[in-house]
Amino acid sequence: MAIRLLLVDDHAVVRSGLKMLLDSERDVEIVGEAGTAAEALEVAAQVRPDVILMDIGLPDKSGIEATREIKKRFEKMSVVALTIHEDEEYFFKMLEAGASGYVPKRAAPEELLNAIRAAAKGEVYLYPSLAKLLVKDYLSQERPAEEKSNLDGLTEREHEILTYLAEGQSNEEISKSLVISPKTVERHRDNIMHKLNLHSRSELVRYAIRKGIIKA
Numbered sequence: 001m002a003i004r005l006l007l008v009d010d011h012a013v014v015r016s017g018l019k020m021l022l023d024s025e026r027d028v029e030i031v032g033e034a035g036t037a038a039e040a041l042e043v044a045a046q047v048r049p050d051v052i053l054m055d056i057g058l059p060d061k062s063g064i065e066a067t068r069e070i071k072k073r074f075e076k077m078s079v080v081a082l083t084i085h086e087d088e089e090y091f092f093k094m095l096e097a098g099a100s101g102y103v104p105k106r107a108a109p110e111e112l113l114n115a116i117r118a119a120a121k122g123e124v125y126l127y128p129s130l131a132k133l134l135v136k137d138y139l140s141q142e143r144p145a146e147e148k149s150n151l152d153g154l155t156e157r158e159h160e161i162l163t164y165l166a167e168g169q170s171n172e173e174i175s176k177s178l179v180i181s182p183k184t185v186e187r188h189r190d191n192i193m194h195k196l197n198l199h200s201r202s203e204l205v206r207y208a209i210r211k212g213i214i215k216a
Contacts, residue, residue: 002026002027002028002029003027003028003029003050003051003116003117003120004029004031004047004048004049004050004051005022005028005029005030005031005049005050005051005052005053005116006030006031006032006033006034006040006043006044006047006049006051006052006053007019007030007032007033007034007053008033008034008035008037008039008040008052008053008054008055008058008063008066009033009035009053009055009082010035010036010055010057010058010059011035011055012035014055014105015033015035018030018053018082019033021109021112022113025113027117028113028116031047031049032044032046032047032049035058035059036058036059036060037058037060037061037062037063037065037066037069038060038061040052040054040058040066040070041066041069041070041073044070044073044074044077045073045074048074048077049077050077050078050119050120051077051078051079051080051100051116051119051120052067052070052077052078052079052080053080053082053116054066054067054079054080054081054082054099055081055082055083056081056083056085056090056094057083057084057085063081063083063094064090064093064094064097065097067079067081067094067097067098067099068097068098070098071097071098078100078101078119078120078122079097079098079099079100079101079119080099080100080101080102080103080115080116080119080125081094081099081101081102081103082103082104082105082112083102083103083104083105084104084105084106085104086104092206095205095206096206098200100118100119100122100123100124100125100200101115101116101118101119101124101125101126102115102125102126102127103115103125103127104127107127111127115127118168118170121170122200123168123170124168124204124205125168126168126205153195154192154195154196157188158188158191158192158195160178161174161178161185161188161189161192162192162204162208163208164177164178165189165192165204165208166204166205166207166208168205171185171186171189192204
C-alpha cells in the first residue's frame with residue numbers, strides 16, 4: 001500500500017517540484033497539498049495522510065505550530081520537516097512539536113524519500129550531517145553529571161538499543177548490528193518506552209539527547 005502524503009509549503013513552485021519528484025515513486029501517493037498552516041489542518045482532516053511534508057516558514061503561523069496542532073488532533077499522522085532552516089533552534093522545536101523527520105531543502109532526493117519512508121513506519125529520520133552537528137553542539141553544553149549517567153532503570157542491552165534507536169536506526173539495522181532478531185529489538189524497544197514513559201520515537205530522541213547518550 002502506498003504512503004499517503006500531504007505536501008505543505010507556501011510556494012506553489014516548490015510543491016510542483018516535489019510532486020514531479022515523488023509522482024515517479026510507486027510507494028508514495030500525494031493525496032493533498034496546502035500553502036498555509038490553516039489549510040494543512042483542514043486538508044489533513046479531509047484526506048487523512050500517513051505523512052505530512054511540512055515547511056517551517058508558512059505565512060499564517062509557523063510549521064512548528066502547525067505540527068504541534070496536527071499531532072494533538074491526529075496523533076497517528078507523521079510529520080517530516082522539509083526546510084531551509086538548519087540551525088539548532090528550529091531543529092529542536094520541530095522535534096518538541098512531534099516531528100518524525102527533519103530534512104533540509106538542499107538534501108538529495110533520496111534523503112527526502114528515506115525520511116518519508118521512515119516516518120511512515122513510525123521511525124525518526126534526521127538528516128545525518130545536520131543531526132551530528134546539532135547533537136554535538138547540544139552535548140557540549142554543560143549539564144549535571146547525574147543527569148547524564150542516570151539510565152532510569154534500563155538494562156545494559158536496553159541502553160545499547162536506546163542509543164541505536166535515538167540515532168535513527170531501524171529495527172532491522174539494529175538487529176544486524178547486535179546479531180539479534182528484529183522481533184527481539186522490538187520487544188526491547190517496547191520495554192524501553194514503557195520504563196521511560198515515552199510514547200514516540202521523537203520523544204525517545206529527545207530523551208537520549210537530554211541524557212547525553214547519543215553517539216555523536
